[in-house]
Amino acid sequence: MLLQRNLIHIDTPQAQPGFLGDGHSARPLIQRNFTQSDPFILLMDDILDKKDDTPVGGPHPHAGFETVSLLIEGEMGEMKAGDFQMMTAGSGVIHTETIDRPTNLRLLQLWLNLPKENRWTQPRLQELSMEQVPHLSEIGVDIRLYSGTFADLTSPVQNYTPMILAEIILQPGVKTVHQLPANFNTFLYVLSGSIKVGESEIVLNRDQVGWLNLINTEEESQLTLVAGEEAVRLVLYGGKPTGDVIVSHGPFIAGSKEDIARLYDEYRQGKMQHIDSMEKESKVVI
Secondary structure (H helix, E strand, C coil): CCEECCEEEEECCCCEECCCCCCEEEEECCCCCHHHHCCEEEEEEEEEEECCCCCEEEEEEEECEEEEEEEEECEECCEECCCEEEEECCCCEEEEEEECCCEEEEEEEEEEECCHHHCCCCCEEEEECHHHCCEEEECCEEEEEEECEECCEECCCCCCCCEEEEEEEECCCCEEEEEEECCCEEEEEEEECEEEECCCCEEEECCCEEEECCCCCCCEEEEEEEECCCCEEEEEEEECCCCCCCEEECCEEECCHHHHHHHHHHHHCCCCCEHHHCCHHHEEEC
C-alpha cells in the first residue's frame, strides 16, 4: 500500500500593497522558514490592475536560484494566460519586467533554490506556451503539468532541482488520486473553490496554502483530492529538498555573505549579462 499524503499545516496569507503602485497587490504564499519549505524560497501571487501607460518595473539582477513564473490571467510581455517561464539565474543575470500599458493580470512567481553544485551554473531561460503544456482531460478532471512528472504526464522543462508544478481543476464532488515522490516537499494553493485533501479529508479553501507531510523515503506516495460543492482550481508545487543552507539578500541567493558581496560587486562592475543578450543555447522555447 502506498504511503498517504495529508495536510499538516495551513496558511491563509493576506494580500499586501505591491511595489508597482496603485492596482498592484502581492500575496506572499510561503510563510515558513527555508528549512521547512526547502527547495522553495518564496512565492508571490501578484495581481495587477493597471489603468494607465506609465511604465512600471524595469531591469534588475538575480543570481543563485531560479525564477519560476506561471501566468494565471492576462498578458505580460509575450506571455499570455497559461504560459510558463523558468529563468535559471545561476551565476548572475539581468532581466527586465516592464509593463507600460493598461493591463489586468495575475502571476505566480516562485524562487526555487538551486542545488549547491549548480548554484553558479550558466544562466538560461526556458519558455513553455500553454499550447505545449502536457494536458490531461478526463470527466471532471483537468490537469496541466508545467514541470516534472505527475498524473502520467511528463513536462519537457529541464530541472536542476527536481520539481512538480501542476494546475488542477476538478468539477464539484469529483475525486482524483495521483502519485508523487514521498520525499518531495509539497504544498497546494487554492485559486478558487475548496478541496478535501488526503485520507483525513481536511478542507483547504480559496486563498489558502496547505503543506503536506514529508516522508524521508525514495518511495512513491499517494495524494487524494476531492472537490467541494463547487469547481475547484488549485496549483500543486512539489520539490526535492536540497538540504542546503542559504543566505538571501535582495535579488541574490548564495551560500555565504561573502558570495553575496561578490555578486553585488559583479553587478556594479557590469559583469552580469542581460538575459536577452545571452547565447541562443541559453534560451529554450518549447
